[in-house]
Amino acid sequence: MDTIKTRFAPSPTGWLHVGGARTALFNYLLAKQAGGVFLLRIEDTDRARHDESAVAKIIEDLRWLGIEWDEGVEIGGDNGPYRQSERLDIYRKYTNQLLEAGRAYFAFETAEELDAMRQAARAEKRNFRYPRPDPLPRRNDADKARAEGRPVVVRFKIPGRDVTIHDEVFGDVTVAADEQDDFIIAKTDDWPTYHLANVVDDALMGVNFVCRGQEFLSQTWRHVLLREAFGFDEPKYAHLPLIMDMQGRKLSKRDGAVEVHAFRKAGYLPEVLVNFIALLGWNPGDDRERLTMSELIESFSPGRIGKANAKFDRRKLLAFNTDAVADADENHLLAGFKDYLSLNETPIPGDDDSLLLHLLRINKGFRTFADILTKCGVLFVTDDAFEYDPKAVKKVLAKGDGDGYAMLADLRTKLSACDWTEDALQSLIEDVCAEKSIGMGKVAQPIRVAVTGSTVSPAIYDTLMILGKEKTIARIDRCLAMREKA
RNA sequence: GAUCCCAUCGUCUAGCCUGGUCUAGGACACCGGGUUUUCAUCCCGGCAACACGGGUUCAAAUCCCGUUGGGAUCACCA
Numbered sequence: 001m002d003t004i005k006t007r008f009a010p011s012p013t014g015w016l017h018v019g020g021a022r023t024a025l026f027n028y029l030l031a032k033q034a035g036g037v038f039l040l041r042i043e044d045t046d047r048a049r050h051d052e053s054a055v056a057k058i059i060e061d062l063r064w065l066g067i068e069w070d071e072g073v074e075i076g077g078d079n080g081p082y083r084q085s086e087r088l089d090i091y092r093k094y095t096n097q098l099l100e101a102g103r104a105y106f107a108f109e110t111a112e113e114l115d116a117m118r119q120a121a122r123a124e125k126r127n128f129r130y131p132r133p134d135p136l137p138r139r140n141d142a143d144k145a146r147a148e149g150r151p152v153v154v155r156f157k158i159p160g161r162d163v164t165i166h167d168e169v170f171g172d173v174t175v176a177a178d179e180q181d182d183f184i185i186a187k188t189d190d191w192p193t194y195h196l197a198n199v200v201d202d203a204l205m206g207v208n209f210v211c212r213g214q215e216f217l218s219q220t221w222r223h224v225l226l227r228e229a230f231g232f233d234e235p236k237y238a239h240l241p242l243i244m245d246m247q248g249r250k251l252s253k254r255d256g257a258v259e260v261h262a263f264r265k266a267g268y269l270p271e272v273l274v275n276f277i278a279l280l281g282w283n284p285g286d287d288r289e290r291l292t293m294s295e296l297i298e299s300f301s302p303g304r305i306g307k308a309n310a311k312f313d314r315r316k317l318l319a320f321n322t323d324a325v326a327d328a329d330e331n332h333l334l335a336g337f338k339d340y341l342s343l344n345e346t347p348i349p350g351d352d353d354s355l356l357l358h359l360l361r362i363n364k365g366f367r368t369f370a371d372i373l374t375k376c377g378v379l380f381v382t383d384d385a386f387e388y389d390p391k392a393v394k395k396v397l398a399k400g401d402g403d404g405y406a407m408l409a410d411l412r413t414k415l416s417a418c419d420w421t422e423d424a425l426q427s428l429i430e431d432v433c434a435e436k437s438i439g440m441g442k443v444a445q446p447i448r449v450a451v452t453g454s455t456v457s458p459a460i461y462d463t464l465m466i467l468g469k470e471k472t473i474a475r476i477d478r479c480l481a482m483r484e485k486a
Numbered sequence: 487g488a489u490c491c492c493a494u495c496g497u498c499u500a501g502c503c504u505g506g507u508c509u510a511g512g513a514c515a516c517c518g519g520g521u522u523u524u525c526a527u528c529c530c531g532g533c534a535a536c537a538c539g540g541g542u543u544c545a546a547a548u549c550c551c552g553u554u555g556g557g558a559u560c561a562c563c564a
Contacts, residue, residue, distance in 0.1 A: 010564090011563075013564085045563090046563055046564065048563085111561095111562075114561090114562090122487075125487065125488090127488050127489085151562080153562055170490095170491070170492090173490070174490090175490075176489080179489055179490085183561095184561085187562040191562090193561090193562065194563070194564045195564095198564085213558095215557095216559090217558075217559080218489075218491080218558060218560080219558095219559065219560090241491095242557070246497075249557095279498060281498095283498080283499060283500075285500075286500080286512090287500075287513080288512095289499090289512080289513055290513095306492095306499080308493060308499095308556095308557095309492075309493095309556080310499090311498075312497095313496095313498065313514070313515080315497080316498065316513080316514040317514095318514090319513085319515085322526085322527075326527075363526080364526090364527070365526050365527030365528075366527080371526065374525095375525070375526085392524095396524095433523095440523035441523050441524075444524070445524065448524060455524050456524055456525040458525090459523070460523060460524080
């Protein structure tokens, strides 16, 4: 067989969805592991839902994930153009070919008429099939209809035979002839429908392995029939089980991020997302779970794609990210952290590499970059720009007879006399602990709450070193003053 | 509603094709314990599934049938 050629053909209507990302990934893997070609085509034939900015968004997120195409939009190739909106004349030519061969015909119903027919069928508990007219309307009928202001579409005349799809994942699936009907291939506006454009492009671009979501499986008969009518070769098909939410419903935005970009913005590493979505509906067949892109390429096999829908478990994704971050080298983390900061509003200066590296080090054990921001962001705002969490204040400072405040006042005196090196701070605090025979927590927590407003921050020495003496004292004073007011 | 597809721990899944090695394995989550100046991390231990009912067979998670449950499709959206 020829070298394998796969494609990802998104419709630009918004951000890249994790489901789309998985389809892209599997196509990429399929091509790469066999030394084949992976191409990217934009299917922008839906003018109503079209969003031009989505093209760039999809491309950007694909690249962020590390999925590179060998041919297609932006990089070109021998089979362009790679946007369907630029291939309209091609589709027209193929539609006409069908029309001339009597394999397609014109139809003139309005949406309302079609709707009424469907309603009627429903009322009679009958399945609706478009009633093919006899004789078939010809071009002059179409001209006449157009002159009368009626919509004109082109429908494919199905041959009326059962169609069996040979799917690499689901096996042979047969769609009976009486389940099919004469579907539309050219819309009122003369643009092609998905089925026509997709089939023509795949054939013309040499795509010989079609891997896409399972929602297309029960429609693939249209593609088989269209290909047959054109004399195109059959590609291999592999339909992927769907990705659902934890309730088993279609993955939707309401229960969290579903877009690749959202995970990027939330502080996840791209290779983690790739690893995780690769395991949705596929596995290497052994106990390995952590796989790099090259390991995925090496071990990928369509035969190991499962048939059951998968649920998208965000907690497992988080665990993957936590582990990956712990193993990643600093420069890689630095790049990821900067990307994260550039996408989010943050007081942390994103251009100070040594500071960023320092933050990465003192936050060891973080789960996503967002953890660093929530923990350290407050250290970079002005001293009066953060709120004191009432619960933290109560628990750490006000509890008892204001023991925490007393401790803080004492510490303020000592701290202001400290020469502010990590060693000095450490012995200062340890001395206080020893002197009063109390635990570290009793000393560190009041300071932490005073300088950050919360009970959560990096280790106390790290926190104080980043803040510096002046800001520390200023914040403690603000905290003490707040007590007086209360 | 019609058609098609699917079904192992709460979740991702291994095992199923080529029945016995499965008192069903791994990971996440959860629970319990430990480490830790907070959070997070980390360490140890534990809980937990073959949807149900019939067959076939010496033997079934594995093969067959049915039931139930879930999903997809039935657009001038892709």
